[in-house]
Amino acid sequence: MQYWVRWLTKGYVKPDSDVVEIGCGCGRIAHPLRNDWFTGTYLGIDIDKELLEWCSGHFPKEKFTFLASNHKSATYTSDISSKATDFVFGEAASTDFIYSTSLYTHLLVPQLVNYTSESFKVLRDGGVMCMTFFCLDSIERGGRWTFEHKIGDAYVENLKYPEAAVAYTKDFMEGVARAAGFAKIDFLLNPVQSWLVCRK
Numbered sequence: 001m002q003y004w005v006r007w008l009t010k011g012y013v014k015p016d017s018d019v020v021e022i023g024c025g026c027g028r029i030a031h032p033l034r035n036d037w038f039t040g041t042y043l044g045i046d047i048d049k050e051l052l053e054w055c056s057g058h059f060p061k062e063k064f065t066f067l068a069s070n071h072k073s074a075t076y077t078s079d080i081s082s083k084a085t086d087f088v089f090g091e092a093a094s095t096d097f098i099y100s101t102s103l104y105t106h107l108l109v110p111q112l113v114n115y116t117s118e119s120f121k122v123l124r125d126g127g128v129m130c131m132t133f134f135c136l137d138s139i140e141r142g143g144r145w146t147f148e149h150k151i152g153d154a155y156v157e158n159l160k161y162p163e164a165a166v167a168y169t170k171d172f173m174e175g176v177a178r179a180a181g182f183a184k185i186d187f188l189l190n191p192v193q194s195w196l197v198c199r200k
Contacts (some may be wrong), residue, residue: 001032001184002151003029003101004033005031007097007099008065012097012128012130012197013096013097013128014096014168015037015038016039016040016136017096017097018040018041018043018094018095018096018097019033019041019042019043019095019096019097019098019099020042020043020044020045020089020090020097020098020099020119020122021041021043021044021045021098021099021100022045022069022089022098022099022100022103022115022119023040023045023046023100023101023102023103023106024044024045024046024051024052024055024066025046025048025051026042026051026054026055027055027058027059028064029099029101030041030042030044030055030059030064032183033063033064033072034059034060038063040063040096041063041064041065041125042059042063042064042065043065043066043067043089043090043095044064044065044066044067044173045066045067045068045069045089046066046068046069047068047069049068052066052067061113061190067089069087069089070087070195074160085184086114087114087115087193088118089117089118089122090099090118090121090122091121092121092122093122093123093124093125094122094124095122095123095124095127096123096124096127096128097127097130098122098123098127098128098130099129099130099131100115100117100130100131100132101132101193102132102193103115103131103132104131104132104133104134104168104196105132105133105134105165105167105193106163106164106166107142107163108152108154108156108163108164108166109143109152109153109154110153112154112168112176113176113179113180115173116129116131116176116180117179117180117181119180119198120180120181120182120198120200123200124200125126125200126199126200127199127200128160128197128198128199128200129177129182129196129197129198129199129200130195130196130198131195131196132169132193132194132195132196132198133167133168133173133193133194133196134165134166134167134192134193134194135167135169135170135173135187135189135190135194136155136168136169136170137169137170137189138170138189138190138191138194139190139191139192139194140191140192143158145167146166147165147167149162153168153169154166154167155167155168156170170187170189173187173196174187177196177198181200182198182199182200184199184200185197185198186198
């Protein structure tokens with residue numbers, strides 16, 4: 001619930017907002033939305049169809065919808081025959097708040113750019129996108145994380161499984177957000193995962 005308290009307090013989301021989560025997994029972050037205080041709608045997106053099936057059976061269908069992304073990952077999906085990079089997950093100006101926690105930490109550049117541009121497209125005017133990512137400018141390196149390998153603008157921990165951990169510079173992330181259309185861009189930099197917060 002701590003995420004929702006923070007987001008509600010900051011005005012990113014309201015009890016009646018239409019919400020999208022990218023990388024919803026088993027619905028851990030969405031679980032508090034099952035309570036009566038939330039009267040909006042929720043769309044959860046993930047590449048793991050088994051987790052999506054579980055969520056569909058355990059969240060009330062009146063407020064919750066779950067959708068499979070066509071993105072493939074050498075680390076997180078067994079079928080990587082499709083190299084799809086573009087994914088459309090909603091109609092233009094249909095959503096108030098889009099978030100992910102530890103999703104951009106597992107995306108290479110094409111997928112990250114696609115999700116960011118789609119987020120801008122589906123947000124209503126004034127809507128907020130809130131994403132965590134590994135920021136190369138602030139993360140503590142040398143212990144668990146080194147990010148010594150580079151794939152384009154992405155810094156990865158392991159070349160064999162590149163999506164296992166991916167970092168980007170603050171400047172690159174700001175450039176991606178601006179290219180998508182966002183004009184109001186803020187960062188909360190941390191030694192582990194940082195936050196990228198953009199308002200349309």
